[in-house]
Amino acid sequence: METIFVNLAQGFQVALTPMNLFWTTFGGVLGTIIGMLPGLGPATGVAVLLPLTFAMGPVGAMITMAGVYYGAMFGGSRASILLNTPGDGAAIASCFDGYPMTLNGRAESALAISAIASFIGGMIANVALVFIALPVARFSLHFGPAEYCLLMVFALAATAAMSKDKILLGFIGMFLGLMIATVGQDGLTGISRFTFGVLELQGGIDFLIIIIGIYALGEVFKSFKTVHDPNRKMQTKFGKIWITKEDWKRSWPAILRATPLGFFIGALPGAGGTMAALMSYNNEKNFSKHPEEFGKGAIEGLAAPEAANNASSVGALIPMMTLGIPGSGTTAVMLGALLMLGLQPGPLLFEQQPDVAWGMIASMFIGNIILVVVNLPLASVLVRLLAIPGKILYPIILGLAFIGTYAITSSTIDFFTLIIFGLIGIFMEKAKIPSSPLILAGIVGGTMEQSFRQALMISNNDPKIFVGSPIALVLIVLTLVSVVWPLAKGAFSRKTVKAGA
Amino acid sequence: MTMNLITGIAAISIGGIYTLMAFMLPRSTFGDPSRHLVFPIIIGIGMVALGIAQTLLELGRISTGKAEEKVALPKTLSRYGKEIVITVIASIVYALIFEHAGYVISTILYLGCILFLINGKKGAVANVIVAVAFSVSVYALFAYALGIQLPSMPFLDI
Numbered sequence A: 001m002e003t004i005f006v007n008l009a010q011g012f013q014v015a016l017t018p019m020n021l022f023w024t025t026f027g028g029v030l031g032t033i034i035g036m037l038p039g040l041g042p043a044t045g046v047a048v049l050l051p052l053t054f055a056m057g058p059v060g061a062m063i064t065m066a067g068v069y070y071g072a073m074f075g076g077s078r079a080s081i082l083l084n085t086p087g088d089g090a091a092i093a094s095c096f097d098g099y100p101m102t103l104n105g106r107a108e109s110a111l112a113i114s115a116i117a118s119f120i121g122g123m124i125a126n127v128a129l130v131f132i133a134l135p136v137a138r139f140s141l142h143f144g145p146a147e148y149c150l151l152m153v154f155a156l157a158a159t160a161a162m163s164k165d166k167i168l169l170g171f172i173g174m175f176l177g178l179m180i181a182t183v184g185q186d187g188l189t190g191i192s193r194f195t196f197g198v199l200e201l202q203g204g205i206d207f208l209i210i211i212i213g214i215y216a217l218g219e220v221f222k223s224f225k226t227v228h229d230p231n232r233k234m235q236t237k238f239g240k241i242w243i244t245k246e247d248w249k250r251s252w253p254a255i256l257r258a259t260p261l262g263f264f265i266g267a268l269p270g271a272g273g274t275m276a277a278l279m280s281y282n283n284e285k286n287f288s289k290h291p292e293e294f295g296k297g298a299i300e301g302l303a304a305p306e307a308a309n310n311a312s313s314v315g316a317l318i319p320m321m322t323l324g325i326p327g328s329g330t331t332a333v334m335l336g337a338l339l340m341l342g343l344q345p346g347p348l349l350f351e352q353q354p355d356v357a358w359g360m361i362a363s364m365f366i367g368n369i370i371l372v373v374v375n376l377p378l379a380s381v382l383v384r385l386l387a388i389p390g391k392i393l394y395p396i397i398l399g400l401a402f403i404g405t406y407a408i409t410s411s412t413i414d415f416f417t418l419i420i421f422g423l424i425g426i427f428m429e430k431a432k433i434p435s436s437p438l439i440l441a442g443i444v445g446g447t448m449e450q451s452f453r454q455a456l457m458i459s460n461n462d463p464k465i466f467v468g469s470p471i472a473l474v475l476i477v478l479t480l481v482s483v484v485w486p487l488a489k490g491a492f493s494r495k496t497v498k499a500g501a
Numbered sequence B: 001m002t003m004n005l006i007t008g009i010a011a012i013s014i015g016g017i018y019t020l021m022a023f024m025l026p027r028s029t030f031g032d033p034s035r036h037l038v039f040p041i042i043i044g045i046g047m048v049a050l051g052i053a054q055t056l057l058e059l060g061r062i063s064t065g066k067a068e069e070k071v072a073l074p075k076t077l078s079r080y081g082k083e084i085v086i087t088v089i090a091s092i093v094y095a096l097i098f099e100h101a102g103y104v105i106s107t108i109l110y111l112g113c114i115l116f117l118i119n120g121k122k123g124a125v126a127n128v129i130v131a132v133a134f135s136v137s138v139y140a141l142f143a144y145a146l147g148i149q150l151p152s153m154p155f156l157d158i
Helices: A002-015 A018-036 A042-053 A057-083 A089-103 A107-142 A145-161 A167-181 A207-223 A245-267 A273-287 A299-315 A317-323 A329-340 A354-375 A379-387 A390-409 A413-430 A435-458 A463-467 A470-500 B003-023 B035-063 B079-101 B103-119 B121-146
Strands: none
Touching: A002 A018, A002 A107, A002 A354, A018 A042, A018 A057, A018 A354, A018 A379, A042 A057, A042 A207, A042 A329, A042 A390, A042 B121, A057 A089, A057 A107, A057 A299, A057 A329, A057 A354, A057 A379, A089 A107, A089 A273, A089 A299, A107 A245, A107 A299, A107 A317, A107 A354, A107 A379, A145 A167, A145 A435, A145 A463, A145 A470, A167 A207, A167 A435, A167 A470, A167 B003, A167 B035, A207 A329, A207 A390, A207 A413, A207 A435, A207 B079, A245 A273, A245 A299, A245 A317, A273 A299, A299 A317, A317 A329, A329 A435, A354 A379, A390 A413, A390 B079, A390 B103, A390 B121, A413 A435, A413 B079, A435 A463, A435 B035, A463 A470, B003 B035, B079 B103, B103 B121
């Protein structure tokens, strides 16, 4: 326990340097703005930010990217509350009661409670992260190559299986990602695989380009569908952005219930802020003495998902930092950036780079305080950014996507890869193939194959190594449950609907 | 043909070709000659299996009338389709001229083209201001603040 406090104190020393305070504020405010703008989520924000991280160094880069992530959770609800258009997926549930509050003339209370709930949710989740991260990282030191391979199989299977009734499509996306990960020269034998003789593919397809292609370019292409819709009118003049005693009385129990739920869901691979927010909303509705008020402007219906999505963004950092396994699209991009900066996330990150790991955790406490200050008194100024027309915004994102690609590879050949993955993003959207499994598989595919081959090498090609330890068996059971559970649940609900009819 | 059926057939084709290519990879001259094939073969076969499952399920849905709408190629491109095609062409041209024309000029042309396409001629002034301001400020940020070298303008070393 003492070690944790010593480490955290050192983390605060790192995070409180003027430069890192600047990156915390910069990341958080940028995240708030990106999260606010409809269609742009934290993954896109971190993806277009990548080239800037070159100049920041590992600590600055991680602090900024984490800031973008939780900042987007703060900002995501602004458009939900004022325009009934979620800034990102995690803010969908904030539309349900946030927008009716605006229609009822209570936009100020809605904006205030969303910032307060985000702050409390984020802070409690940060405390949980402090105490959980190190034990998880230490436990994962017991993992051998077989366990690591199975852990990645579990993370990928869980992510693919989260695709609701499109589980098969989720798995197709996952396998496509694994295929992409095998392109290039094999690290152990030097044999070129699936390069079609193209010299530029020898080094493999850079997964950061895939991420920018699918998240940034793909999103812009998709936005062309709606970009010509006339802008809806939005409230721009506000009174004091604060809540009443009665609002607080109704909100705090909801915040305290939603935070642990959001944190836990965030830490599960594949289940991100959207699921955390929706589950906490439903949970709150079930708990409420006035469920009939939900959907009509119940303040606890806004407080719960806001606390949950912030807590989930903190929870999602646990598998990424302690195991080196990204649990969501945004943490996948962050993991990619860490690798690019020469760091190896996973159990040894806390041992070998404590300044990065604890500096980032400490910065999240500071960032939350900065963001609640930014999001309360300055909310009325920030929301004016929602008036930027998409017709101007999306071409700028295109420009950022290309410059980001060039900054990563210094080659225009990858512009073509970027365009191809942008188009793949559109096809995937048309075919309803979720993008997260592909991205996650593209990133962990290389490590997964390496662990797979190491395990076989150790065991002299005996596949029993994959069932040879209790950890391996637990991971296999978890993988099976993560796939079978949604299928069984789907079949059960279909049966119930039929019986009801 | 429905989109789900297209996806199923595409998965079978991609998985099949990938598996064949995996089998045809050269063998290693040291250590286990074929260990580098095992993982790709598992993935390839997995993809084919998923494709078959997707196709069979969709055929079942089609036969019971529960399938989604069929996808037909449109005779003319919609505005959305045209904008994507033009953006892709502009992006390809951008990739081709990027290093020759330099970052600033190529980006002004590219962004200008996309802005005129999306924002229209009515917003001409805003389009020009955004294209120029974005290109110049990003170049300044990268070249001077971040120390990342971008292609400079021809004849002018900036």
